[in-house]
Amino acid sequence: MLGALRKKSAINLLNLISSVRHGLGSEGVVPLVSTQLKSLSTAAKEMTVRDALNSALEEEMSADPKVFLMGEEVGEYQGAYKISKGLLQKFGPDRVLDTPITEAGFTGIGVGAAYYGLKPIVEFMTFNFAMQAIDHIINSAAKSNYMSAGQISVPIVFRGPNGAAAGVGAQHSQCYAAWYGSCPGLKVLVPYSSEDARGLLKAAIRDPDPVIFLENELLYGESFPVSAESLDSSFCLPIGKAKVEKEGKDVTITAFSKMVGYALQAAQELAKEGISAEVINLRSIRPLDRATINASVRKTNRLVTVEEGFPQHGIGAEICTSVIEESFEYLDAPVERIAGADVPMPYAANLERLAVPQVEDIIRAAKRACYREVSMSATA
């Protein structure tokens, strides 16, 4: 919406400038021009998630010589999704390393470097490929500080796209938030907006523990307004704190990553029907911000959890249980979960659409929680 406003004021300004140039303006116009210019310069800046991640990487690598990036195509290719664009040119091949297609080997090497005291960022082209390296993530990284009683800390970041993309099929579409989120010793972050991407990635790189940073391929190209504060090189977001994206009073909707956008759209639609939804952007799967979630449900008395991944033992399962355990008396309706379908991701576009949550699924579940719609379950 802000983008549209900016466009509108830009067009006005251009008209004004051309009219002045053609000598049509009078002295009274000049102050108007400068006011227009001033409002343009204080208008919110926009940034794509891709640029946000790139800038975060660049700043943290500049600030700390121990930080380095490794992964497939991060260097000469400029990044499979262009997240690491320009970094090889700026920092050189000693700090931006192209690896062979050997996840188990290069992830172990990254973890070993972290043992020694460097701060590696290991990029997985997608987290589906990280399964080849999952032993190192869990057994070599997550557990080492505990097993060594604090001697071997592992200041590493594992990052890359997670979850469904578009039409990439079953082996390239899994969401790993629940798997990593269950592991003590890991921190798991899930940015949504560009500010999230910048603030959380910078926090992750500075964090002394292993961090799983789950991005989303379809969000890379999306633009979000970013505050001046978030553009500062010292900007960081706290790990373990969710953000209330939109306040509401009737139902709490929790979501992370791409689903935050869907939840916000659902909230807009629900508002038209008089249901005020509070949308929580989790930002952090582990630690999970139970305090914010429970405080919200204690206010709204209803909960809908949204995630892209498989439903069984998912993020929603944990959130629902947490709310039932801590805020049972506050619930006015059963908790609701929206998740990906319990099937491997199909390819055909119509089946793919059925396999991933849609905005109408979130709306329906919210209405159910508000007793506005009788659920009609379709059984095969």
Added chain:
Amino acid sequence: MARNPVKLLRTAVSSNPLLRGSLSARPFSSTDNSTPIEVETTLPFTSHQIEPPSRIVSTTAAELLKFYRDMFLMRRMEIAADSLYKSKLIRGFCHLYDGQEAVCAGMEAAITRSDCIITGYRDHCLFLGRGGTLMEVFSELMGRKDGCSKGKGGSMHFYKKENGFYGGHGIVGAQVPLGCGLAFAQKYDKAEAVTFTMYGDGAANQGQLFEALNIAALWNLPSVLVCENNHYGMGTAEWRAAKSPAYYKRGDYAPGLKVDGMDVLAVKQAVSYAKEHALKNGPLILEMDTYRYHGHSMSDPGSTYRTRDEISGVRQERDPIERVRKLVLLHNIASAAELKDIEKEAKKEVDDAIALAKESPMPDSSELFSHVYVKGFGVEAYGADRKDFKGLLP
């Protein structure tokens, strides 16, 4: 001990197979603990894609005595751990190293504490070699708070980062990429030091080993892969697990050396040579031909897949401590009685450490929640019944 060492050496050469063909000592005026003694390795080195080092190893009286003392201490420690395990003071896994002491002792003699060592789960002696104490070992094995990992790790998870010992890993083969990562960091930091990544013949077939070696060679990392080939991966003999059990050749483009791992001086020579090579030319493989007297772990008698004759045969013909004993006696560095004293001292050290470790308390219950993270943000962590027992992560 005012004897003429040169004269002794000359008589010794003709009668002792160990010294046949060895150079006589340089003339000197007094018996000196640090005077070089030249010894020939028992067996020649076999090499792959590289010139082997010389078979003549330079050592000193002091070094030989140190080898004897250190290896005997390691042997006593492992045997004591066997007893403790049988009396149920040690639980879970316990993988003993007795028989393989020469690999550890020889390596330590050739490297510094800036060099790094990482290994799998057979880590007690390597930990000791890196400056760990007996008290830390026994306390950790018995799960007490004075253990090197404060009782949180157990037998397979000993670490001493300040001395370059990075564990202590339970997943077979995982330590190889980790070790190459340590080497990467040493190069990144311009440390001018090398990482020695130890693994067994069982781990030698792991895919991630070849992935890591490939990257180490491409990026010219100061990485030495040391295969402690004790010929059995748990209960599976090498010829049943590897199509090519010539582990020193398995690196293909990476050079390799096969070393008599029961000969501490051969180990020292090979490791020294390998360090120099790796610093300039990237990774290579050292295959140490060694043997473990115990089974794979304390739950393995070690005799269902190999004969007792084989075990006793190695003990008689190739025991690493016996070899050093013979050298020490041959060069009149110490008498049999003096060696006995060293042994008694070592036994006492072990017994004292065990007694002290038994006094060490178990960790406090609150330690359940410590060290999950370096920075836990004060978040809640739950015990089995979260409404009954939970903690805050510091």
